[in-house]
Amino acid sequence: MIAVLKHELRSAFHTLTIYLFCAALLCFVGVGAMYYNIQASVANFEYVLNFVSIGLVVIIPVLTMRSFAEERKQKTDQLLYSLPLKTWQIVGGKYLALVLMFLLPVAIICIYPYIFSKYGEVYLPAAYGSLFAFFVMGAALIAVGMFISSLTENQGFAAGIAIVLFLFNYYSVSLAEQVSSTSYGSAFTLCIIAALIGLIVKTLTKNNAIALGVGGGLGVLTIVSYLIVPDEFEGLLPSIMEKLSLFDRFTTFVNGVFDLTALVFYASVIALGLFLTVQSLEKRRYN
Amino acid sequence: MIQVSHLTKYYGDFLAVNDLSFEIQDGHVYGFLGPNGAGKSTTMNIMTGCLSPTDGTVKIGGFDILEQPEQAKKLIGYLPEQPPLYPNETPQEYLTFIGEAKGLHGKELREEIDSAVQSAGIENVRDRLIGTLSKGYRQRVGIAQALLGKPQVIILDEPTVGLDPIQIIEIRDFIKELGKTHTVILSSHILSEVQAVCEQVLIISKGKLVAFDAPENLEKLLTASSGVTFQVEAGKEDAESILAQAEGLSGWEIKEADGVCSVAANLTEGQDAKAVCGKLTMAFAAKGLPVFEMRTRKANLEDVFLELTESGAAEDAPQDLKESKTESEAGEE
Numbered sequence: 001m002i003a004v005l006k007h008e009l010r011s012a013f014h015t016l017t018i019y020l021f022c023a024a025l026l027c028f029v030g031v032g033a034m035y036y037n038i039q040a041s042v043a044n045f046e047y048v049l050n051f052v053s054i055g056l057v058v059i060i061p062v063l064t065m066r067s068f069a070e071e072r073k074q075k076t077d078q079l080l081y082s083l084p085l086k087t088w089q090i091v092g093g094k095y096l097a098l099v100l101m102f103l104l105p106v107a108i109i110c111i112y113p114y115i116f117s118k119y120g121e122v123y124l125p126a127a128y129g130s131l132f133a134f135f136v137m138g139a140a141l142i143a144v145g146m147f148i149s150s151l152t153e154n155q156g157f158a159a160g161i162a163i164v165l166f167l168f169n170y171y172s173v174s175l176a177e178q179v180s181s182t183s184y185g186s187a188f189t190l191c192i193i194a195a196l197i198g199l200i201v202k203t204l205t206k207n208n209a210i211a212l213g214v215g216g217g218l219g220v221l222t223i224v225s226y227l228i229v230p231d232e233f234e235g236l237l238p239s240i241m242e243k244l245s246l247f248d249r250f251t252t253f254v255n256g257v258f259d260l261t262a263l264v265f266y267a268s269v270i271a272l273g274l275f276l277t278v279q280s281l282e283k284r285r286y287n
Numbered sequence: 288m289i290q291v292s293h294l295t296k297y298y299g300d301f302l303a304v305n306d307l308s309f310e311i312q313d314g315h316v317y318g319f320l321g322p323n324g325a326g327k328s329t330t331m332n333i334m335t336g337c338l339s340p341t342d343g344t345v346k347i348g349g350f351d352i353l354e355q356p357e358q359a360k361k362l363i364g365y366l367p368e369q370p371p372l373y374p375n376e377t378p379q380e381y382l383t384f385i386g387e388a389k390g391l392h393g394k395e396l397r398e399e400i401d402s403a404v405q406s407a408g409i410e411n412v413r414d415r416l417i418g419t420l421s422k423g424y425r426q427r428v429g430i431a432q433a434l435l436g437k438p439q440v441i442i443l444d445e446p447t448v449g450l451d452p453i454q455i456i457e458i459r460d461f462i463k464e465l466g467k468t469h470t471v472i473l474s475s476h477i478l479s480e481v482q483a484v485c486e487q488v489l490i491i492s493k494g495k496l497v498a499f500d501a502p503e504n505l506e507k508l509l510t511a512s513s514g515v516t517f518q519v520e521a522g523k524e525d526a527e528s529i530l531a532q533a534e535g536l537s538g539w540e541i542k543e544a545d546g547v548c549s550v551a552a553n554l555t556e557g558q559d560a561k562a563v564c565g566k567l568t569m570a571f572a573a574k575g576l577p578v579f580e581m582r583t584r585k586a587n588l589e590d591v592f593l594e595l596t597e598s599g600a601a602e603d604a605p606q607d608l609k610e611s612k613t614e615s616e617a618g619e620e
Binding site: 002003004007010014015076078079081083084085086206285 | 299332338356357360361363365371373374375376380384385387388389432
């Protein structure tokens with residue numbers, strides 16, 4: 001794993017991506033700090049992070065798009081497979097490298113609240129707590145972005161899909177207010193989601209039986225549950241959308257609450273992202 | 288060293304490898320020969336753990352490639368068809384990564400890299416970016432990568448594809464050198480290459496192993512065995528009567544035109560072609576009939592290949608065969 005980590009870091013600094021990523025994040029934070037902390041004279045650095053979080057929607061996919069798509073395109077994935085490495089070591093090494101690349105600008109940003117505290121009253125625990133949550137949220141987004149990159153050999157496609165997914169996640173709370181909260185509407189949408197999951201499984205496994213089993217099974221389960229307990233479906237869809245939002249949970253930290261459940265949620269997303277990436281790579285051997 | 292048993296691989300509904308079984312011993316150069324699409328690369332990818340078989344097992348030094356992949360992969364150095372290189376790195380950085388991934392550290396790593404760089408002949412480019420190297424050098428960097436970690440088996444998938452003739456000769460010589468210290472398996476659709484380099488040949492067609500033997504033994508397999516062709520200034524009947532008395536011939540064909548007979552005769556098995564030629568010329572000379580353009584025709588791997596892969600697979604590879612045919616013909620002249 002260390003070999004992959006070192007290699008990833010070394011090759012990252014050979015390309016422009018890491019420099020662009022750091023510059024973009026620092027630029028966002030700089031503009032935010034100037035606007036909130038300096039011009040508006042607000043002493044809460046966490047507001048800046050809240051403002052910057054939409055920036056992650058674009059810059060995290062730029063960071064993660066290369067990770068596996070590029071290997072596949074240049075056929076270097078064959079090399080990784082033939083080396084005496086376990087798949088989780090490859091995925092772990094690449095993921096740690098990406099997290100360290102994200103940590104680099106975050107470490108620089110760490111200086112900002114300290115500097116501000118020299119010139120006024122800054123509540124440092126809230127600022128650093130939010131910065132920590134910001135980092136963990138970024139790490140969760142990286143895990144998802146890396147999984148998307150492992151699905152394709154086209155970097156642009158990987159970035160595009162990740163941006164759309166993150167944007168949807170970012171606005172999912174506002175969208176939740178717009179979607180139907182009736183039990184019928186929720187059940188109907190869940191059936192469509194089940195069909196979509198079946199379609200994704202089919203693309204991944206190229207196996208109709210498994211896809212039909214997963215998609216059909218989830219659909220039937222939804223319909224049966226709806227017929228048995230229709231009341232439970234009342235407002236289910238909006239509440240799922242709110243619960244799945246990575247960005248919404250971050251606002252809790254911005255409001256000064258160090259929310260451990262949110263950290264557990266982020267950790268679960270990271271674990272799921274890494275697990276799916278390992279599966280996606282393993283599955284490619286069976287094609 | 289390598290045991291492949293009942294290997295089968297489907298790509299969707301397409302059967303790429305069909306119940307392939309063979310065993311490879313230590314310390315030889317093995318050639319994997321077959322037309323394009325015969326399943327060579329697929330078999331190699333399965334043997335190195337890059338692909339999983341639909342059925343069957345591969346054991347390297349007793350370790351199953353699926354169940355004990357780490358131990359098995361440590362025994363193999365693999366160069367895929369397209370060398371897996373990172374263009375933004377120098378060979379030095381690239382080899383450091385591969386060495387570390389193979390579990391080498393510190394002094395051992397440096398020594399291994401130095402020796403691989405030297406063996407592959409890339410000392411003068413080790414600090415240049417791989418992206419700026421020529422195809423031949425990239426191939427060498429790929430080979431250097433396969434040599435790291437002192438694997439016992441080196442697997443090379445079409446190592447000379449896309450190289451110029453000088454580079455091809457260099458790589459072939461290098462493979463021969465490698466064969467002295469390693470078990471080398473190389474795949475190719477170029478017959479002359481396999482004939483020049485390999486001690487044992489596996490011919491694979493439509494995913495099935497159709498022959499596995501030394502090239503010279505394979506040639507013996509042929510129904511169309513060696514023969515002799517010549518022209519003689521004589522009538523057909525005279526030629527016929529002399530040939531009937533000659534020893535060592537199993538059959539012949541005579542075409543007469545303008546008082547000259549063109550003869551194509553087959554030798555009986557185990558006959559020394561030179562001795563038969565000598566006796567024939569003497570027999571015709573004794574009758575005062577001049578002989579021209581006498582040549583011996585030796586069955587070669589190309590004939591074996593064509594005969595074995597002819598049943599349907601040959602149409603997949605006419606281009607390659609033509610190429611190698613002209614090559615071998617040129618060689619004979």
